[in-house]
Amino acid sequence: MTYALDETTRQQRLETFRRLCRERGLRCTVQRRVVLEVVLDLDTHPTADEVFEVVSRRLEGVSRTTVYRSLEGLARVGVITKACHPGATTRYDRRIEIHHHLICLRCDSITDISEAGFDDLAIPDTSAVGFEVKDYRVQLRGICHDCRDQEKKEELG
């Protein structure tokens, strides 16, 4: 199931993207815009390839390379983020505001959770090691519903 971002937030994010392009001398190409739109339309923490699939449907002939490059660039300027995950495939996240994740250590799936208790943690001072904190996430790690079912079947088998 994919939930739409509310239209205002979506428009604001696209506007932010245009502004950042202007400020940094980047070009607001159709490809980049559609890649951003697609990420905003997915709440699944998609891989680059999953984004490519959807972008292809909306933009005939777009290349996989461009999607990879666009995602990297969009994350770099901060209109989307990379999600932290335990696996071997980069995943992107349309949410840039604070929120948290359920992380399955078996299938690497990521599910958003809201938990007010996690939203106002005091960030320690990391200037001593020269690290500049941009945001944070609490990640609850474990086994998701589907993988638990799987494990039960294997035990019986």
Add this chain to the structure above:
Amino acid sequence: MTYALDETTRQQRLETFRRLCRERGLRCTVQRRVVLEVVLDLDTHPTADEVFEVVSRRLEGVSRTTVYRSLEGLARVGVITKACHPGATTRYDRRIEIHHHLICLRCDSITDISEAGFDDLAIPDTSAVGFEVKDYRVQLRGICHDCRDQEKKEELG
């Protein structure tokens, strides 16, 4: 710099591994034991290939495949964990107790931090979605020292 795990902890972990093997009918092979020892000796959140390099030096002729399979298995039984990261390469972590990470969104580096304030968060009930929480991590995300230097140079260039 690599810091040694204190010897007692190291021995306990190896013993746990032997016990888990017995309990689950797995075999305690030299390869698996050395892979575990190597991860315990590294505090760098290594990739499978980094582990392979070190294992190779200690165990002539070991195959990359076996290292990959061993790491997966060790993580499955819980004597090591997978680290959550923003990149495209699985990383392993010798620490299984609660601790937290500085995550660089540019180079994917992971640095351990201890922060007492993060250690006793109240875990929300996720049984409604069938998710079984095993542990959690707070991840402070941003830009590490080296990458900030890099960015400064690029701006000047």
Add this chain to the structure above:
DNA sequence: TTAAGTGCAAAAGCTTTGCGGGTAG
């Protein structure tokens, strides 16, 4: 003895790079 594990080779999957042609600003 024998099921589980290993090594090898090959395939599969994900991501980056170099380059010539295209285009937003």
Add this chain to the structure above:
DNA sequence: CTACCCGCAAAGCTTTTGCACTTAA
């Protein structure tokens, strides 16, 4: 105009798989 960006093809990494041989228990 022209610096930036795109698509293509190819290379480069990382990880998985199938199979025959080996070995821990």
